[in-house]
Amino acid sequence: MEAITAPAQSQEANDLPRFTVALRPPDITPWLPGNTGLPGFTSFAATRSGPHVLIIGLMHGNEIAGAIAIDALLRAGIRPERGRLTLGFGNIEAFARFDAGNPIASRFIDEDMNRVWDIATLEGPRTSLELQRARAMRSIVDSADWVLDLHSMLWPSDPLLLCGQGARGKTLALNIGTPNLVVADCGHAGGKRLIDYPRFTAEHGDAASVLVEAGQHWQTPTVTQMSASITALLHHAGMLPNPPQPTQTTPPRFAEVTRVVTATTGRFAFVRPFRGGEIIPTSGTILAYDGIAEVRTPHDQCLLVMPSHRTGRGHTAVRLAKFQ
Structure with missing residues (x-):
């Protein structure tokens, strides 16, 4: 196609x-x-x-x-x-x-x-x-x-x-x-x-x-x-025959969301086009502005989960997570 x-x-x-x-x-x-x-x-x-x-x-x-x-x-x-x-x-x-x-x-x-x-x-x-x-x-x-x-x-x-x-x-x-x-x-x-x-x-x-x-x-x-x-x-689940030999060399990583950022205005904007999966190393880093309010990372090594770059009021803009 x-x-x-x-x-x-x-x-x-x-x-x-x-x-x-x-x-x-x-x-x-x-x-x-x-x-x-x-x-x-x-x-x-x-x-x-x-x-x-x-x-x-x-x-x-x-x-x-x-x-x-x-x-x-x-x-x-x-x-x-x-x-x-x-x-x-x-x-x-x-x-x-x-x-x-x-x-x-x-x-x-x-x-x-x-x-x-x-x-x-x-x-x-x-x-x-x-x-x-x-x-x-x-x-x-x-x-x-x-x-x-x-x-x-x-x-x-x-x-x-x-x-x-x-x-x-x-x-x-x-x-x-x-x-x-x-x-x-x-x-x-x-x-x-x-x-x-x-x-x-x-x-x-x-x-x-x-x-x-x-x-x-x-x-x-x-x-x-x-x-x-x-x-x-x-x-x-045991539904397929002959389970394959593991090819993944590292185990999956687990992170827990510490904050769900919901847009409270119609003027939510990230400071740059972040990609989902990015890790922001330093606590307090400015990520976005919700109107005039700053949105900052709440902790070091902050994982950005699915940032949305056009977010309407009342919708999830990004989830911030911490590795466990």
């Missing part, structure tokens, strides 16, 4: 730079009927007992790398050696509207589907297309032991695994091990993600969920990283 360079537009800003769309969205039509009673979700059970692993792509409709990775598994005829494997496409309505000429626009239709995963919202009175879909997905999510949520990023950043809060997510992320950066955080002011769903964060229980931010939107290396994370999880 010839790469398309398109102006990016979003609800937060209209002055975004142009992004290259180097991926072609897959035809997921054959998988939409599924076999679970929920459109877009297909499940395979082995005769040998084992965990139920759920892999979800397209929680955001424009993050097509996840759709490509799952489509490839389905076309390859994957079947688990043990347990149950469920593969699902999340926001299929938004994905159907994906346009490489305006790739930001189909992130969602009514609201971000990865900000509705708290009980009060899921069981509350309000409705939206994304809430209806999340409510429909809930029975499958509630049956899964391990969940891998596939995501990509708008701005340049090293890939990472987000494990939310709680020991089980951290353990699962470290066992997956690729990408080799694991970050624990408490999420966004705008709402709860799937990895924040109480089933995965409760003190008691066995279920765990992690989110892989595999690279930039619409880039081939992002699909490669997603596939590597999926393969590592399936090997960890």
